[in-house]
Amino acid sequence: MFEGLRKKFSEVIKGFVKKEEQSAEQQVEPPKQEPGPAVQIRPKAEAKKEEPKAVQRVEKPVQAPKPQVQEVHKSAPKQDAKTEKPTTREKKEDMVKVSLVTKVKKAVFGSVVLSDAEIERLLSSLKVSMLESDVAFDVADNFIGDLGTRLKGKRIESRSINDEVVSEVRRALLDTLQKGSPGFSFDERVRSGGGEPFVILFLGPNGTGKTTTIAKIASRLKKGGVSSVISASDTFRAAAIEQMEHHANRIGVPIIKSVYGADPASIAFDAVAYARARKVDVVLIDSAGRQETNPSLIREMEKMVRVAKPSMIIFVGESTAGNAIANQIVEFGRHMKIDGIVLTKLDCDAKGGGALSISHLTGIPILFFGVGEGYDALVDYTPEFIADAILPKAE
Numbered sequence: 001m002f003e004g005l006r007k008k009f010s011e012v013i014k015g016f017v018k019k020e021e022q023s024a025e026q027q028v029e030p031p032k033q034e035p036g037p038a039v040q041i042r043p044k045a046e047a048k049k050e051e052p053k054a055v056q057r058v059e060k061p062v063q064a065p066k067p068q069v070q071e072v073h074k075s076a077p078k079q080d081a082k083t084e085k086p087t088t089r090e091k092k093e094d095m096v097k098v099s100l101v102t103k104v105k106k107a108v109f110g111s112v113v114l115s116d117a118e119i120e121r122l123l124s125s126l127k128v129s130m131l132e133s134d135v136a137f138d139v140a141d142n143f144i145g146d147l148g149t150r151l152k153g154k155r156i157e158s159r160s161i162n163d164e165v166v167s168e169v170r171r172a173l174l175d176t177l178q179k180g181s182p183g184f185s186f187d188e189r190v191r192s193g194g195g196e197p198f199v200i201l202f203l204g205p206n207g208t209g210k211t212t213t214i215a216k217i218a219s220r221l222k223k224g225g226v227s228s229v230i231s232a233s234d235t236f237r238a239a240a241i242e243q244m245e246h247h248a249n250r251i252g253v254p255i256i257k258s259v260y261g262a263d264p265a266s267i268a269f270d271a272v273a274y275a276r277a278r279k280v281d282v283v284l285i286d287s288a289g290r291q292e293t294n295p296s297l298i299r300e301m302e303k304m305v306r307v308a309k310p311s312m313i314i315f316v317g318e319s320t321a322g323n324a325i326a327n328q329i330v331e332f333g334r335h336m337k338i339d340g341i342v343l344t345k346l347d348c349d350a351k352g353g354g355a356l357s358i359s360h361l362t363g364i365p366i367l368f369f370g371v372g373e374g375y376d377a378l379v380d381y382t383p384e385f386i387a388d389a390i391l392p393k394a395e
Contacts, residue, residue, distance in 0.1 A: 001371070002352035002389040008129035009391055013169065016122040017162045020114055111155045114165075119151050126169075134322040134353030139176065139360045147172040170391050177383035180359030180366050182340060186380070187224055190282050193311070197275035199283045201268075201310035203301060205328065206289030209344035209370055210316045211240065214284045215247035217368075219375035221282055222251060228282040231271030232257040233264035233304065236288035244286055251375065254280075264288065264300065268308040285310065298335050305336050312339045314367065317358075319349040326354075326361040333362070344370035347377075355386060 123144045130140040150172055156164040190198045200217075202210045214230060221228045230248050232255055234240035241257050248255035256271040268285045275283045285308060290297035305313070315338050317325040325343075332338060341362075343355055346369045359366055366381040379385060 001346045001349055002355075002386070004133045004351045005129065005135075005353070005390045008133070009126065009169070012122060012125040012129060013162075013165060015125075016118060017165055019118055020112070020161050020165075023112075023115060023118075112158045112161070113153065113155050114151055116152060119148065122151075123148050130353065130356075133351040134357070136323050136326070136353070136357035136361055139357045142360075143172055143176045146175055166391060166393075170387055170393070173387050173391060174383045176360075177356065177386050180356075180381065181383060182365035182367055182381065186340075186367055187221075187226070189312070190221065190226060193281065197272060197280055197283050198312070199272055199275075199285065199308055199310045200312045200314060201285045201287065201304060201308060202314050202316055203287050203332065204289065204316035206237070208289070208316050208318045210234075210289065211243055211247065211286060212373065213316050213342050213344060213368075213370060213378070214244070214286055215251060216370070216375050216378040218248070218253050218284055219251050220378060222253060226281045227279075228253050228284055229271055229275050229278075229280045230255045231268045231283060231285040231308075233267045233271075234286045234288045235260050235262045235264055235267070240286070240288070265304045265307040268304055272308055283308075298332075301332075302335055313337060314340045314342055315364075316342045316344060319343040319346045319352065319354055319369070322351070322354045323357055323361065326358050329358070329362045329364060333364075338362075338364055340365055340367040342366075342368045342370065346379075347371045352386075352389075 127140050127144045131137065147169060150168045202214055204210055218228050218230060230244060230253060232241045232244040235258065245255055245257060256267060256274055258267050264287060271283050271285065287301065287304065290301065313336055315329050315332060317328065329338060329341065341358060341364055343366060346355065368381060369379045371377045371379055
């Protein structure tokens with residue numbers, strides 16, 4: 001999930017950091033070195049060789065050898081330190097000095113200010129990456145504006161340019177994603193019935209995974225000690241009732257069902273009555289898949305709302321549908337109040353742009369992500385979950 005955004009963000013940020021590090025190195029001036037005394041760099045090996053030669057030249061029968069040795073030393077030409085060739089050790093020392101200069105941004109200069117021109121290129125590249133990944137234009141624009149404010153004129157520790165830039169991009173991403181947070185705990189909300197069953201109606205197009213999502217939520221509630229009953233109100237799709245019954249039996253929750261062609265609203269009404277009589281906490285109502293452009297199916301859904309009086313209406317849509325889901329939600333919202341969104345098949349969505357955009361475009365929070373077929377493959381929406389998938393925290 002989010003493979004496209006993760007790869008593109010990583011490439012863009014790495015390119016930007018590399019240029020900033022190169023720029024930081026070019027701004028460094030090597031420290032001036034004061035030349036030391038010439039005698040201090042005279043190689044010891046050469047001094048040992050000269051002394052024996054001087055003694056050999058004076059080993060002649062001379063009455064006063066001692067003065068002659070002194071004379072030879074006086075006449076021996078002194079080597080100019082400037083013309084001497086550096087030894088291997090001296091070359092190594094020089095290389096160490098150069099290496100330190102190229103890395104001086106990590107040791108000498110404490111911080112650098114990012115280049116405005118490079119920041120603009122970074123922002124432009126990130127925006128293109130988001131648009132190519134199906135992120136809505138307004139969402140990408142807001143994110144880029146926030147990130148630009150964070151980076152421009154910012155002084156960053158020179159030894160950790162990459163970590164600082166990644167952190168700022170991540171913070172801007174979290175702020176953008178925060179707008180999609182529900183602002184409440186789903187588990188706490190379903191317990192707030194006050195003695196009455198908490199009724200949840202699920203709707204959405206065909207094939208988005210409503211039935212499987214209902215089964216996942218029923219399993220989640222049971223593990224949390226919350227009882228539920230399922231209303232098999234999809235009396236239109238072939239095998240829908242059998243599929244729902246199969247899940248209910250595996251999870252171990254009761255199901256209210258009828259025959260194909262029966263009134264979906266009446267089945268939902270019976271499920272709510274069953275929950276009241278048996279003190280069941282939550283009623284989960286399935287419905288036939290429908291498009292927002294089908295007036296007759298919309299009227300049928302409006303009837304279910306009037307009869308079952310749901311405490312919450314959840315729209316179930318495929319993450320792979322991208323921003324088209326936003327249009328569906330807006331159209332359904334003209335006829336009923338949608339309280340939350342479940343995005344399914346996120347594990348199959350390489351782009352993931354819809355997950356960043358839907359809440360911003362509709363004003364409706366995302367409650368869960370479906371990330372597989374198992375009953376446990378239901379993940380709570382959190383900005384951190386998406387940010388970690390796109391841009392993991394720097395170690």
